[in-house]
Amino acid sequence: MTETNQTIISLKHMQKAYGDHQVLKDINVDINKGEIVTIIGPSGGGKSTTLRCINLLEQPTGGEIDFHGENILAPGYDLNDYRAKVGMVFQQFNLFNNLDVLSNCMVGQELVLKRSKDEAKKIALENLKKVGMEPFIKAKPSQLSGGQQQRVAIARAISMDPEVLLFDEPTSALDPEMVGEVLEVMKKLATTGLTMIIVTHEMAFARDISDQVLFVADGIITEAGEPDQIFNHPQNEKLQKFLRNFRANSL
Amino acid sequence: MKSKIRMIAVMALFTLLMVLGLTNNQSQVEAASDSGTLKIGMEANYPPYNWTQTTSANGAVKIDGSKQYANGYDVQIAKLIGKYLHKNVVVEKTEWDGLLPALTSGKIDLIIAGMSPTAERRKQINFSNPYRKSSFVVIVNKDSKYAKAKTLNSFKGAKLTAQQGTLHYNLIKQLKGAVRENAMKDFSAMRQSLQSGTIDGYVAEDIEYLSYKRVNRNITAINISKMKGFKVSKSDSITSIGVKKSNTKLLAQVNQALATISTKKRNQLMATAVKQQPKAGSSQTSAEKSQPWLVKTWKQYGNMILGGVGMTLLLALVGTIAGFFIGLVVGIIRTIPTPTTAGKKAFLKVVNWLLAVYVEVFRGTPMMVQAAVIYYGIAQLWHINLNRTVAALVIVSINTGAYLAEVIRGGIISTPEGQFEAASALGMTHNQRMWHIILPQAIRNCLPSITNEFIVNIKDTSVLSIISVSELFFVGSTVASQTFEFFPTYFIISVIYLILTFTITRIFNLIEKKLAGPKNYNLMANQIQVGNPEDEVK
Numbered sequence: 001m002t003e004t005n006q007t008i009i010s011l012k013h014m015q016k017a018y019g020d021h022q023v024l025k026d027i028n029v030d031i032n033k034g035e036i037v038t039i040i041g042p043s044g045g046g047k048s049t050t051l052r053c054i055n056l057l058e059q060p061t062g063g064e065i066d067f068h069g070e071n072i073l074a075p076g077y078d079l080n081d082y083r084a085k086v087g088m089v090f091q092q093f094n095l096f097n098n099l100d101v102l103s104n105c106m107v108g109q110e111l112v113l114k115r116s117k118d119e120a121k122k123i124a125l126e127n128l129k130k131v132g133m134e135p136f137i138k139a140k141p142s143q144l145s146g147g148q149q150q151r152v153a154i155a156r157a158i159s160m161d162p163e164v165l166l167f168d169e170p171t172s173a174l175d176p177e178m179v180g181e182v183l184e185v186m187k188k189l190a191t192t193g194l195t196m197i198i199v200t201h202e203m204a205f206a207r208d209i210s211d212q213v214l215f216v217a218d219g220i221i222t223e224a225g226e227p228d229q230i231f232n233h234p235q236n237e238k239l240q241k242f243l244r245n246f247r248a249n250s251l
Numbered sequence: 252m253k254s255k256i257r258m259i260a261v262m263a264l265f266t267l268l269m270v271l272g273l274t275n276n277q278s279q280v281e282a283a284s285d286s287g288t289l290k291i292g293m294e295a296n297y298p299p300y301n302w303t304q305t306t307s308a309n310g311a312v313k314i315d316g317s318k319q320y321a322n323g324y325d326v327q328i329a330k331l332i333g334k335y336l337h338k339n340v341v342v343e344k345t346e347w348d349g350l351l352p353a354l355t356s357g358k359i360d361l362i363i364a365g366m367s368p369t370a371e372r373r374k375q376i377n378f379s380n381p382y383r384k385s386s387f388v389v390i391v392n393k394d395s396k397y398a399k400a401k402t403l404n405s406f407k408g409a410k411l412t413a414q415q416g417t418l419h420y421n422l423i424k425q426l427k428g429a430v431r432e433n434a435m436k437d438f439s440a441m442r443q444s445l446q447s448g449t450i451d452g453y454v455a456e457d458i459e460y461l462s463y464k465r466v467n468r469n470i471t472a473i474n475i476s477k478m479k480g481f482k483v484s485k486s487d488s489i490t491s492i493g494v495k496k497s498n499t500k501l502l503a504q505v506n507q508a509l510a511t512i513s514t515k516k517r518n519q520l521m522a523t524a525v526k527q528q529p530k531a532g533s534s535q536t537s538a539e540k541s542q543p544w545l546v547k548t549w550k551q552y553g554n555m556i557l558g559g560v561g562m563t564l565l566l567a568l569v570g571t572i573a574g575f576f577i578g579l580v581v582g583i584i585r586t587i588p589t590p591t592t593a594g595k596k597a598f599l600k601v602v603n604w605l606l607a608v609y610v611e612v613f614r615g616t617p618m619m620v621q622a623a624v625i626y627y628g629i630a631q632l633w634h635i636n637l638n639r640t641v642a643a644l645v646i647v648s649i650n651t652g653a654y655l656a657e658v659i660r661g662g663i664i665s666t667p668e669g670q671f672e673a674a675s676a677l678g679m680t681h682n683q684r685m686w687h688i689i690l691p692q693a694i695r696n697c698l699p700s701i702t703n704e705f706i707v708n709i710k711d712t713s714v715l716s717i718i719s720v721s722e723l724f725f726v727g728s729t730v731a732s733q734t735f736e737f738f739p740t741y742f743i744i745s746v747i748y749l750i751l752t753f754t755i756t757r758i759f760n761l762i763e764k765k766l767a768g769p770k771n772y773n774l775m776a777n778q779i780q781v782g783n784p785e786d787e788v789k
C-alpha cells in the first residue's frame with residue numbers, strides 16, 4: 001500500500017503494556033488530513049490509551065506512529081514540536097488553575113510557539129469568541145461551569161493551530177444540559193478542515209459527525225468503517241452486542 | 252534498606268568531619284593573634300570576674316559585635332596584659348561551654364573568664380600562672396540550719412548545687428550526705444534558687460559571697476577550704492588564663508605580663524570589681540526605686556531589647572526567604588522525572604541521594620547542635636572566622652531549606668496530574684511546565700506551611716544563643732541575669748515573641764488572600780463596555 005500525501009497520522013502495530021498487562025495489542029489505522037475519526041467501544045477497551053499514546057502522554061511499548069510519514073518514536077524526533085501540532089482536550093478539562101481564561105489560551109502560544117503577547121492575545125480572543133467564552137476572559141477556571149471550562153479548553157487547544165486535535169470523552173464529565181453546547185462547538189470545528197480524533201460515548205453525535213468510526217475492544221480495532229456501516233450494518237459480534245446494550249440503556 | 256544506607260552515609264560524613272577536625276588540630280596556626288588585637292573570651296556574665304554593661308563606664312571594654320560593654324576583674328587584667336603586649340583588647344562574649352572550643356578553633360586568643368586550670372582542661376589547652384587564688388565556700392541563707400556547719404559532714408540532707416561544668420559542682424561530693432541538685436547555668440540562677448528556697452545552698456568561691464552579700468544581707472558563707480579532710484588540688488583553687496596549646500609564644504608573654512601585676516594591685520582590682528559589679532536594688536536612688544519595674548528596665552535596656560527584636564526578625568526573615576529558595580531548588584531537583592539516557596540517570600541519582608542526605612541530616616538534628624558544629628567546625632577546619640551574625644543567618648537558612656524542600660516537594664507532587672498532562676499536550680518543556688504551571692500552584696498551596704516555618708524560625712532562633720548571637724532570647728537572659736528579675740523579664744520577652752508571631756501570621760494571611768485573586772470577575776459581555784484601554788489598542 002502506498003502512502004498518499006493525504007495520510008497525516010498512521011498507527012502501525014502500535015502496542016502498549018503496563019507490566020504484564022497488554023492493554024493495546026495491535027493497533028493499525030491510517031487517518032487522513034481533515035478527517036473526523038471517532039473511537040467507540042466498551043469501558044477498559046483501550047480507547048483512552050490509544051489517544052494518550054498518539055500524543056505520547058504514554059510511551060507505546062511497540063509499533064510505530066507515523067506523522068506525515070515520519071516515525072515519531074525514532075530517536076531524535078522533536079517531541080515538543082510534535083505535541084504542539086497535536087492538541088488534546090481532556091475529559092476533566094485540565095485548565096490551568098493558576099491562570100485566568102485568557103492566559104490559559106495564551107500561555108502555550110507564547111512559550112511553545114514563541115508568539116508575541118499581542119499576537120497570542122488576538123488569537124486567543126478570536127478562538128474564545130468562536131466557543132462563546134469571550135465574556136469570561138478574566139475568570140478563573142474554578143469560577144466556571146463544566147461546559148464553560150471545556151469550551152475554554154477547546155479554545156486553548158485550537159489557539160495552538162494544531163494539525164490534529166484529540167478529544168478524550170470531552171462531554172462525559174458534564175451535566176446533561178451542558179453536553180449540547182460542547183458538541184455544538186465541536187461540530188463547528190469539524191467543518192474547518194481540522195483533523196479530529198474523538199473518543200466518545202455519544203453515539204448519535206459520532207454517527208452524524210464522523211468520516212470514519214473505529215470500534216476498539218480488548219486492545220485492538222475490532223471493526224472500522226463509515227458510520228453507516230458501523231451503526232447500521234455491524235459485522236462483529238462484540239460490536240453488535242455493544243450497540244444493543246447501548247440502545248437498551250439510552251432508551 | 253534505602254534509609255539504612257542513608258544513615259550509614261550520614262554517620263560516615265560525621266566521622267569524616269571529626270577526623271578532619273582532629274588531624275587539623277595539630278597543624279593549627281595562630282589564628283587571630285597576628286593582628287593588633289587580642290581577642291579575649293569570657294561569659295561577661297560572671298561577676299565580679301566579668302559582666303556586661305550598657306555603657307563604657309569604669310574602663311569597660313566593647314563587646315565584639317554588639318553595642319554592649321564588658322567589665323570586671325578579668326577585663327581589667329586583660330587590659331593590663333593588652334597594654335603590656337601593645338595590643339588592643341576585644342571581648343568575645345562566649346557561653347561557658349563554648350569557651351574551650353572557641354579557643355582551640357582560634358576564634359579567641361585567650362580565655363580570661365575566672366577559669367580554673369583543671370587537669371582535664373589542661374589536656375586541651377595551656378594555662379598561664381594564676382592571676383587569682385581563692386577559697387571555696389557554701390553559700391546559704393542565714394536562717395538555714397546549715398548556716399552553722401562546722402565539718403564536711405554537717406551538710407547531711409542539704410540540697411546543694413553549683414555552676415554547670417565547674418569544679419564547684421564536683422566538690423559537693425565531698426560534703427557527706429548532701430543532695431546534689433542539677434547544676435545551674437550561672438550565679439544569677441543559683442541566687443534566685445537560694446532566695447526562693449528551691450535549694451539550701453550552693454558551692455562557689457569566696458568572691459561570689461563578697462559580691463552577693465552586698466546585695467542580699469540574709470546570706471552567709473561557710474568556708475569549706477579549711478575543713479578537715481577537704482581535698483582540692485592546688486590548680487583548682489586558682490584561676491588562670493587559657494592559651495591555645497600551639498601558641499607557646501603568647502603563653503610566655505602572658506606570664507611575663509602577669510609578673511608585672513603585684514598582689515596588692517590584684518586585690519585592689521578585685522575589690523573595685525566587687526564594688527562596681529551590677530547588683531539589684533542597692534545602688535538605686537529612691538526616685539528610681541519608686542518607678543515601676545517595667546519603666547525602669549525599659550529605660551535601661553529598651554534599646555538592647557529592641558536590638559534583640561531586630562536581630563530575631565532579621566534571622567527569621569532572611570532565614571525563611573533564603574531557606575525558601577534553597578527548598579525550591581532542592582524540591583524541584585528531587586521531582587525531576589527520570590531521564591532516559593543512562594549517564595544523566597546516574598548523575599541525577601547521585602544528586603538526589605546527596606540532597607536526601609542533606610534533608611535528613613538537617614531535619615534530623617537540633618538546630619542548636621548544627622549551629623555549634625558549623626560555627627566552631629568551620630573555624631577549626633578552615634581557619635575561617637565567621638562573623639556570628641553571618642553564621643547564624645547561614646545556619647537558619649540551611650535548616651529552613653531542609654524543611655521547606657520537603658514542603659515544596661509535597662506541593663509539587665500534590666498538584667493534579669492533569670495539570671502536567673495539559674501542559675505536556677501543549678508541547679511545553681519540563682522547565683516551562685514547572686515555572687509557569689506547576690510551581691505557581693504548588694507554592695500557593697505551600698504558603699501556609701511557609702508561614703508556619705517563619706513563625707517557628709522566630710521562636711527557634713533562640714537556640715542560636717549557643718553561638719552568642721544577640722537575638723531576643725539572648726538579650727532577655729542577659730537582662731535577667733543583670734537585673735535578677737527572672738520572671739518579669741522572661742514574661743516580657745514572651746509577650747514580645749507573641750506580638751511578633753501574631754503580627755506575622757496576620758500579614759501572611761493577607762498575602763494569601765491577595766494571591767487567591769479577586770472573588771469576582773467582570774463579565775466582558777460587551778467590548779465597548781470594557782473600559783480597559785489596553786484591550787482596545789489593537
Ligand SMILES: Nc1ncnc2c1ncn2[C@@H]1O[C@H](COP(=O)(O)OP(=O)(O)OP(=O)(O)O)[C@@H](O)[C@H]1O
Binds near residue numbers: 043045048050
Ligand atoms: N497507568 C496504568 N497502569 C496500568 N493499567 C492501566 C493504566 N492505565 C490504563 N490501564 C488499563 O488499560 C486498560 C484500558 O484503559 P483505557 O483507559 O484505555 O480504557 P477506555 O477504553 O478509555 O475505557 P473508558 O471508556 O472506561 O474510559 C484498562 O484495563 C486499564 O485498567
Ligand SMILES: [Mg+2]
Binds near residue numbers: 047048049169
Ligand atoms: Mg477512557
